Structure formats: C-alpha cells, structure tokens
Amino acid sequence: MNPNSEETEKLNKIHNFMCGILDSDQSGHDSSHIDRVIGLTKKILKKEPTANQFIVLASATLHDTYDDKLFVDQREAKKKVIDFLNAIDVDPKPIIYIIDNMSWSAETFGQAKKLDINGQIVQDADRLEAIGAIAIIRAFKYAFKHQQIDYDPKIKARVLKNKTDYRNGKQTTINHFYEKLFKIKDSLNTETAKQIAKRRDEFMHEFVKEYISEYNLDA
Template identity: 55%
Template sequence: MTELTEITHYMQQALDQDNSGHSVDHINRVVALANRILLNEPSADAFVVRAAALLHDVYDDKLFNTEAEALEAKANLIQFLQHLEITQDTIDHIIAIIDNMSWSKSLEGQAKPLDINGQIVQDADRLEAVGAIAVTRAITYGAVKNRTLYDPNIAPRIAKNKAQYRNDDSTTINHFYEKLLLIKDRLNTETARQIAVSRHQFMLDFLEQFKAEWDLSK
C-alpha cells in the first residue's frame, strides 16, 4: 500500500461524517484540481501537493467544537505521518502548507508565504469556493450553522480578522460578496486563474437570478 493510499484512507475516516461541505467528495475534487494545476507546474513536489490536498481539512478548527479537539487531531495526524516513515522535513512541509493556506489566517497577515506546492493546494481549495459547487457548499454550510439565507437589510461586511470572518451575524448570500467573489483575483497560478473565469461568472449569474426571484415576493 502506497503512502498516498494510506493517507487517503486516513482522510476518509476523519471526514466521512462531515455534513458541512468539507466531506470526502470535497477533498477528492481539491485533489483533482491540484493534479490539474500540477501539470503546468513542473517544479512542484507532487507528493507534498497531493498529501497536503488530501489532509488540509483533517484538523480544520471550524470542523471541531473546541480548539483543543482540533489540536489533538493535528497531533494525531503528525503521529500518523511519522508512522508511515515519511521524513520529518516532508511532514513539516505538509503541515506548514495546511497551517498557512486558509482564507481566515490570511486576513490577519499571519499566514507565512507559501511555496509553489502550497500555492497549488491553496488554489485547488479556493477553486472549490468558486462556481456551481461553491454555491451548493455555501448554502450547505450556512444551513449547518443556522445562518440566515438572505436579508437585503443586512449589508455584506469584509472581515479584517478571523474572529470577524467566523462570526455568523451575516447571511449566506452575503458570503459571496465577503469572500467567494474575491477569490478569482487572489489565486496564485495561471492555471487556477483560467479555471476560475467561468466559475466566477456562474456565481454572478446565480446572484442576479436569485435576487430577481427574491424580489418577486415584495
């Protein structure tokens, strides 16, 4: 059994019960997108990229009830990778990507710069937040968090830090203006930027249609 196969099994066990839009199917699409970007980035380390793409949500703190639980999940992951006899340098590389790729961490300027491997994983994950699937994931996550779908009296807000970003006082539709529509211009690789064009337009079209239908109830 290859290391990536074992890593895949580990991810599947960790995220099998997720209902927030961060489940195994999401990870599979992120890996597929990372593989597509890798085709045009020959200097990247394919193993590091694929491993980080597979594992990037395993200890994401928004999927846990407490920070302590997320930290325990991170420690368990590191122990698992060590058990696979992956070199410590490679483990550190994978963990550094996961720890510095999130949107929320970048808001506070705390994220360390990503090398090409991290940039690929970040782009692949962010592309999952652009397009048709992004629409369904936003609605799913909003429902799980009991977030209001839409209220024209609540204006979008641009968060300046993680606490503001994670605050649920906005709406699901506002989330498009607060993050999803901003992603296209914050991608790292040319391949990702090309993929994002039609996906970005789909979201604009969706929002226009949504608001047109919503206004019929006035």
C-alpha cells in the same frame, strides 16, 4: 516528479486516513470535496513541473483534517494527523506548513507565512473548490448546518477586520459571496487556476444576481 510506487502507497494510506475523519461531514467538507480538490491539484500540477507532487497531493488530501471550522479541539486533531504521518514514515513538517498557511482567513487577516509553489498549488485547488456551481451548494450546506439565514436585504455585507468577525459575526449566505467568494478569483497564484476560475466566478455572479432578482419578485 511523479510519486514513485512507495509514495503512491503512502498517498493511498493518507487518503484512507482522511476518509476516516471526513466521510461523515455534513458541512461541505466531506471526502468528496477533498477528492475534487485532489483532482484540481492534479490539473494544476501538469503545468507546474518544479513542484513536489507527493507533498502537494498529501497536503491537498489532508488540508481539512484539522480545520478549526470542523473540530472543537483543533490541537488534538492536528496531533492526530502528525502522529499518523510519522507512523507511515512521512515528514509532517512541509505538509503541516502548507495546511497552516493556505487558508483564506489566515492570508486575509495577516496570519499566513509565505507559500512556495507546492503550497500555492494546494491553496489554488482548494480555493477553486470554493467557487462555482458545486461551491454554491457547499456554501448553503455549511450555512444550513450552522443555522444561517439565506438572505436578508437589511443585513449588509461586512468589511471583515479579523478572523473572529469572519467566523462569528452575523451574516447571511448571500453576503458570504460578497465577503469572500467573489474575492477568490483575484487571490489565485497559478495561471491554470486563474483560467479555471473565470467561468466559475461568472457563474456565481449570475446565481446571486438571479437569486436577489427572484427574492425581490423582479424575475
């Protein structure tokens, strides 16, 4: 069901709230990233008529507004989101549930609860944004902000066992493709997302192959 006029107005308020938090982000999680996730969400929604479009779009818009990668005090950031939703008369529970259980790290390391179709759509849209051409730029932007090196053949990709290793262990940006980004295609839920992912995944593989070839002066 499409959002009604009241819900559309609330989605606009939610978008403005998100922009106030993320517009200045320099790690690849700014409001332009969110807008692309929203666009992908709408593509998937066209093929998923049972989904609640308001909950899906609100969750997609807010999904990075208290991400622990971006905020020192995640608890306070989350409270700010919940207080805002209550203030505009939106039940925060289904939105917060999706955000809390959609991340790759939460799912990979056994911390995520099961998502229904609403959460699966948001999860797919966000994961599609993590693969492909723009995703390559985002990966290097995040790495630059956190002073990671691009590539070192002596540093091998890790078998990640927990979130602490994932967040804090030594890695290179190229290794991040092997540790996470190349695995995303096979983690998607909806057929629409799986179709979109094919070319994006191929492009990333082509990029990494060319990067390593040039690094080794083979190209």
